[in-house]
Amino acid sequence: MKMETLKRWMRDWKYPTFLLCIYGFFSTVKPLEPFLIPFLTGPDKNLTIEQVTNQIFPVWTYSYLAVLVPVFLLTDWLRYKPVVVFQCLILFSTTAMLLWCNGVPEMQAVQFTYGVVTSCDVAYFTYLYSIVEMKHYLKATSYCRTAQLLGYLVGSVLGQILVSLELMSYYYILVFTLVLTGMALITSILLPMPKTSMFFHQKRSAGDGEGHVGTEEDLQSNGQKDGAEVEGSSVCDSSSAKRSRTGGCGDVLLRLWRDFLQCFSSRTLIIWSAWWALATCGYNQTVNFVQSLWEHVEPSSNFTVYNGGVEAISNLFGATAAYSIGFSSADWSRWGEVTLGSLSALEGGALFAMVFSGNIWVCYCGYIIFKSLYMLLITIAMFQIAAGLNMERYALVFGANTFCALVLQTIITAVVVDSRGLGLDIVTQFTIYGAYFSIIALIFFISGLYTTMCRKPETETLREHPGETFDAEDDAQIITGTKF
16 A cells, blocks of 8 residues: 555656755755855965966856757757756766866866856756646746755855864865765656657647647647637747647757747847846856955955855845745836846945955945845846746746856956956956946836836736736746746
């Protein structure tokens, strides 16, 4: 009886979700990450802050951009699970290299492999959507996202405790991280293998004629609607009905391109996607190099660093701020752009305060404010650009926004940070980042004022553009199911 219950549970959506939660938790517990700069510039590696900032860290950006698109396509072609396992293997290798390798070239190799790890993040939630029925997306995504955030939080707090109380050296913290990554690897191997994927591996619909393919959701929809058009679907949803007659790579790429053009034919989506790309670029640059600024303001050799505690607080505040938006009754379609502009100005102000204060505690507080505001704002942006998109187009549009952000980030890194470019010092870099967010704030504040003044009555707008709005259920799915 117990065996039958176990088998039934393993066939249920909760089993892969449970395993994916365990994987998400152990793969994100990284206690050394908030102390990476003190580790690299300390006696363990003996690197200078200039080598780390201008020669080593930029490699991550280049690597991430180079492999993002191939990984996106391979993830679907390989049906997700192999990429999840591969990600964990590369993460294990990256941690091992960080532990045993020395010198600038070796640390650049570490950054390259970590860029590959980051690009494989796309497989985490796409695996979940391929193995879980659509009616369980909301709960399953919420559980997995919570597990990841809990992993980041536990890793930051654990790292701060181990460093502050001198319970472990950096070396043994990395050894401990290897053990945690090994547990994540075992969990990833136990994940069930999906039978279908969104683009390359789709079930054929017997009633649609020769050569027609469709996902499981398409087949269910065809069976329930008996071929009728679904009411209220957006332009992107209607395009998904025009399936290619073959499952070849060329047909998949052609369908992706057509869906991309149709999705970005919406002016609203273009505006919010533009903010996404611009802000995410600046956010990544800030997060990547903020430890260098902290080290400049207060060297770790003269001060007990609290980087782990700051990261934990910023993650907690950011997640709370983002979650609270789900209970807001504000008309974001009207006031969203003004809000983006206003709060982006506060982000720029927080960065300027970090640069010009010269006080480590002001830097810590500025970083907490900056990161919390970004998580809040990116959630508002997601509310707007996710309207009318099903999961396939959701992944496509968000992937395109991430790619654009990486292109901009690569340009800034090559010109401002890289030693082969200008190779500016860390203070000048953060001055530029503060000015960058100030420009973003100005653009979107002016655009928001124009949109607000020229806005038609809501009922007329709904009648003319029904595909550019969404209901509370869409809000709930985004707030719980989106990776910040």
